Amino acid sequence: MATDKIAALRQTSLFGELTDVELKAMADRSVERRLKRGEILFLAGDEAKGLYVIVEGSIRASRVGPDGREQIIHTDRAPATIAEVPVFDDGKYPSTVTAEENTTVLFVSKQDVRRLCFDHPSIGLAALKVLAGRLRKCAELVETLSLREVGQRLARLLLDEATRNGTRSGKSLSMTILLTNQQIAARVGSVREVVSRALARLQQDGLIVIEKHQLSIPDVSALTDYAEADRD
Amino acid sequence: MATDKIAALRQTSLFGELTDVELKAMADRSVERRLKRGEILFLAGDEAKGLYVIVEGSIRASRVGPDGREQIIHTDRAPATIAEVPVFDDGKYPSTVTAEENTTVLFVSKQDVRRLCFDHPSIGLAALKVLAGRLRKCAELVETLSLREVGQRLARLLLDEATRNGTRSGKSLSMTILLTNQQIAARVGSVREVVSRALARLQQDGLIVIEKHQLSIPDVSALTDYAEADRD
DNA sequence: ACCACGCAGTGACTTAAGTCACATCAGTTG
């Protein structure tokens, strides 16, 4: 029981450097929670008492607008930590977190995390690195949303996803798509139909090929160019 | 000379807790740079060797798209630190920083900052708090850009700015506008003309009053409602 | 095997937002 908690903690970049006894201590103080696909872990604006470690599964952090549209801020899968922000600035949760599949998480109180950062400077630095990375991504997202059009945002997402999960062979890059158009839209800041069309467009232009659930990018640099170019 | 460097460092939340001798040491290792209004401190993508402390003046951090449009990520004025991100994740500068007025900054190497965080856990926590705050703001910006229309984004900006710099009197709130429509547009993710019209609209609807460079918000909650509502 | 439900594709339409062009207007500086 506690041993897999420990294993989970050890894999995260935040807690990775702890000794076995320290890990045990943290594990003992943590609380496990299981979520079914689609279940909400917490809502943006909820009082935050700590962060969560994803032991298994994956989640999305998002915000929904007044009209019900959802914008995904980031997604994460095990092993990872989420909701670090309120731990350090004592605010509420900044976004809503939902399970993308059945997932189990550990809750760790913010006092515990802060104490850890205080006692182990290297953990503090690890935390700083995590936040810095998130901030970099978030700034990138701002840029994308504000300055690029949907086709380009989509291209960026595909490239990103494919470099992360896909397999390379020469100039091309392939992966299996696990996202629905709806999910893609929520990431890219648009709606289902528009994504559907944008995807079709990218295929027509030969920048991507989709068959079944296989996506391939015949020429990565061509798609990159498209994503960065000034469309007129 | 070194004394005002020290004074500047002491005012930032990052270095605020250092002792006088430590501050002196940091000040001695820092390098001053003066920027004229409009001058660029660094470009997004530049190699980053450290962060900057704003001693006097103010800056904007932004990204520009392929068509030349600019999106401001955040603005900061003395006393503050900027470009903390690359210090902790060893990447390039994530955004371009430009002086909004004549400003002077201190450069501090990332090794120095990291050492500081390592040696003084409380500084590490202060840094974490700074990054957490930035991340929160950035996520907010994403939400705004993706899910609200310009009128609403504008309303949010005005409210934000007015609560920060304005003076309250009962239900209303006043401030002097120092931003041009162009600058507002770059913050709000739009263009000059649209901002001009949106501003006019807010006035017609009685949500704001502008005369000369004085902005006042007669009923704060009314404007807040407008900013959050589902427009249809 | 069939039904149902969720997902994807698509045509037709609406609309917020961006673009272009130009008329003012205000402030600064020689």
Next chain:
DNA sequence: CAACTGATGTGACTTAAGTCACTGCGTGGT
């Protein structure tokens, strides 16, 4: 104080994106 420069207001137009409504497909459940 005249003359520039930069900021703003606005009309007319274009367009990317969002909305609505419906069809068809595939998969998983009973």
